[in-house]
Amino acid sequence: MGKRSVIPFGPQHPVLPEPIHIDLVIEDEKVVEAIPSVGFIHRGLESLVDRRDYNQMTYVVERTCGICSFQHGMGYCEAMEHVFGVEVPARAKYLRTIWAELGRIHSHLLWLGLLADGFGYENLFYQCWRVREKILDMQEMTSGGRLIFSVNKVGGVIKDIDKEKLDIILKTIDEVEAELETIKDTFLLDYSVQSRLQGVGIVTKEQAHDLGAAGPFARASGIKTDMRKLGYAAYPDLDFEPIVSATGDSYARCYCRIMEIFQSIDLLRQAIAKIPNETDLFTPVKGNPDGEYFMRVEQPRGEAVYYVKASGKPYLDRFRVRTPTFANLPGLCEMLKNTQLSDVGLLVLTIDPCISCTER
Amino acid sequence: MSVLKYAPEALKNLFKPPVTTKYPFEPAVYPEGARGHIEIDIDDCIGCGMCVRSCPCGTLSVDKMAGTWSIDRFDCIACGYCVEKCPKKCLHMIEGYQTPGVKEGAVTYTKSPEQLEKDRIAREEQAKKAAAAKAAAAAKAAEAKAAAAPSGIEQAAAKKL
């Protein structure tokens, strides 16, 4: 038994640009315990509810995170629509689905690039982000913003995507799919990539369940859960199955996310084929909200929970967003135990951490 | 399992042109409807303040009397909510990002002198009308009071007795 010592990881670390600090208790080269601490960039977005009315909050909530911004806005609006008891027009539901899936593709591609960068494969990193750029262009073309869309509204959406633009999206995702094939082969079959990912940071199904893991992190450990099955937006009309892997190591998490990109491409095709022709894009909402609701949305990083509580005033009593990274932190600490110090950077990356989201 | 899976693609990339735009030498292309920055047709503005109340980050301010509208570009998040709320539709979201400035602070737009003069005349007319209406109302009230007063005195007198 070696001597124990503590090595700090972060808040600035080359492997991820966001501030998380982990105290690693190590014995020789092996991590015995990991104690995280966050809170470097707490912005207090949740407390803005008592100064901004529920319509303005849509724009505030959306800016919780830059990567899954659309899904944050959508989750908040869906929760408010449940409180008001309004039904969103069918076309708006499909538009939300299309934007959400575009967001998922770009988020996963970003993560794949970061992962490649994490294990030192610069070439692959640039290739992933090169493909991602096409998706960003689609987002800018349809919504007006590259990452922050601002198209959601309590009751529906503001902008429409016309026929020509939908055709351009179809054409682009065909190209993206073709380019993804090589990336997929490299990630899943290349010898050097496999030796970095396979068998590292194993989380069993029981551990993942006990630690409340969410999203691809839980699915990689064999928990078949996907909040899209709850049937918000247009997901009830689309055909898909959660992608599950059994091994629970870094390779499984990589596999799940790559397969989810292909699943999202498939969902986009289904949604564009089925989108109804309507002119209504939103249902007008009248009066002030009264009631409470827990809304769950499947973000690229996992299950996000939005809690709204209102009591008949234009300002909400409480708004709370529990982001997926917050739920995955306990899993991360468990995963880091008994791993080599040199793997820590990569392992932190495999939960797809989004620290700014976590602290709001 | 295979080695050098990515090598063919990497070699191809060596000879492909870059995907990025050489920006200062080539113009940046913004798609139609991109949310760049906010501009105002100041002469159409009625100074109602809807945009000020709707802005989530409190970046706008309006002075109705002076005919000015100002925006702090550093605070603006380009969400477009004020554009949606404007009753006169004089706010617009313009493609292309705000050009960098040399100092921080609000940019103020002032109405043209002709429009200011027009507004002033309109305001004076309105003030006259309001004054006339007020005078009429006051006269009416005085009349009513005069009519009601004797009865009041009578009542008081009745109470005393």
Added chain:
Amino acid sequence: MAEVIHPEEQIIEIDVDQLLTKAMELKKAGFRLSQACAAFVNEKFELSYSFAEDKTYQYTTLRVVIDTDTEVPSITDIVPPAVFYENEMKELFGVKIKMISLDYENRFYRIEEETPFGPKNGADASGEKKEEA
């Protein structure tokens, strides 16, 4: 067509002393902790502990309504991932939670103001201030 499950969400109001037993029951029934949060409404704390089931997508929330000076037992012994949620409640709202397995002692978020979401200084916060000092 995909099978869609959307069971009604349950909110069960319980007393503080029932919290541990109820949390244990839910854990035994195969639920995982989805989130826990506090709200400060009408001069009272409303704590919500939400549990989710991954097979049926059932969502059950335990709701505890307490006065600002009531002590709440920590559920971290039963549900370990509650650590961060409870630290958050304690730090942002000033909920008195005792026996958290990993207590950050109000240093979870690095914020200047103490309990920014909780009772405002003045009326009934004086007692709390003393204890934290």
